[in-house]
Amino acid sequence: xxxxxxxxxxxxxxxxxxxxxxxxxxxxxxxxxxxxxxxxxxxxxxxxxxxxxxxxxxxxxxxxxxxxxxxxxxxxxxxxxxxxxxxxxxxxxxxxxxxxxxxxxxxxxxxxxxxxxxxxxxxxxxxxxxxxxxxxxxxxxxxxxxxxxxxxxxxxxxxxxxxxxxxxxxxxxxxxxxxxxxxxxxxxxxxxxxxxxxxxxxxxxxxxxxxxxxxxxxxxxxxxxxxxxxxxxxxxx
Numbered sequence: 350x351x352x353x354x355x356x357x358x359x360x361x362x363x364x365x366x367x368x369x370x371x372x373x374x375x376x377x378x379x380x381x382x383x384x385x386x387x388x389x390x391x392x393x394x395x396x397x398x399x400x401x402x403x404x405x406x407x408x409x410x411x412x413x414x415x416x417x418x419x420x421x422x423x424x425x426x427x428x429x430x431x432x433x434x435x436x437x438x439x440x441x442x443x444x445x446x447x448x449x450x451x452x453x454x455x456x457x458x459x460x461x462x463x464x465x466x467x468x469x470x471x472x473x474x475x476x477x478x479x480x481x482x483x484x485x486x487x488x489x490x491x492x493x494x495x496x497x498x499x500x501x502x503x504x505x506x507x508x509x510x511x512x513x514x515x516x517x518x519x520x521x522x523x524x525x526x527x528x529x530x531x532x533x534x535x536x537x538x539x540x541x542x543x544x545x546x547x548x549x550x551x552x553x554x555x556x557x558x559x560x561x562x563x564x565x566x567x568x569x570x571x572x573x574x575x576x577x578x579x580x581x582x583x584x585x586x
Contacts, residue, residue: 353394356383360398364405377406384412392416396423403429414439418446425450437464440473448473457483466492471503478506490517498524515564 362368363376383395396413399405400423407430414424414431424431425439425447436451437460451457452465452473457480465477466489474493477483490507494517497503504521507513526548529535535544 352388353390356391356394357398360395360405364399364402377409380406380409384409389417389420392420393423396420400424400427401429405430411435421447422450426454433458433461436461440464441468443468443470445470445472449476452477452483453480455482459484459486459489462486463489463492466490466496471497471500475502475506478503478510485512487514490514491520494520494524499528 359376360380363373363380368376380395380399383391386392392413395409396416399410399413405428410424410428410430414421414428414435425436436454440448440451440461441464448465448469449472451461452469453476457465457477462477462483462485465473466485469477474497477485478493490510490513493503494507498507498521504525507517507521529544529548539547
């Protein structure tokens with residue numbers, strides 16, 4: 350505990366004090382050496398002390414972000430020094446826990462959100478959608494709906510988001526219908542042909558309701574989406 354306290358004190362002195370140049374260099378060298386400490390508690394104390402600072406040494410932040418999960422989590426979730434490029438690289442690494450931490454950062458840029466939407470695990474996408482600090486583009490909503498809309502976890506998070514475009518809501522509606530008509534229970538009760546017909550009719554009725562509840566500025570995109578799907582049949586119109 351005393352070792353961790355000493356580390357915290359040294360790190361806070363570095364980021365909060367106007368140390369003379371030589372003392373500052375010595376403190377940075379000492380902090381760098383602590384990255385090789387065998388105790389994860391020491392490195393965790395270092396991460397806790399530096400994770401929210403704009404003045405922490407970037408090489409130490411980068412090293413801590415690549416440490417074992419407990420240590421890295423502090424930095425990945427909070428450090429303002431990690432750039433979008435660095436965070437996107439870490440999202441691309443594919444570790445679910447890492448992706449979730451990054452998706453839950455206080456501020457997630459549109460570019461970073463796009464990377465999570467494009468290659469993130471379903472759980473990371475759900476965390477992103479729940480993050481009010483995430484700037485999510487229309488295209489990113491669409492990619493999450495396309496990639497993970499068949500999964501209840503992501504589908505429910507998408508539907509709950511008021512920013513979700515109307516064409517994405519329709520896409521999720523169709524995916525839900527496809528999931529239901531393929532379920533063993535529905536197939537056993539109705540058979541494949543009837544299940545397909547019932548679900549198609551239900552989706553058509555729901556589409557009309559969706560159009561009626563859509564903002565005027567979204568009508569064009571929704572109609573184009575329906576046209577490309579081949580849903581604008583004479584009977585539908």
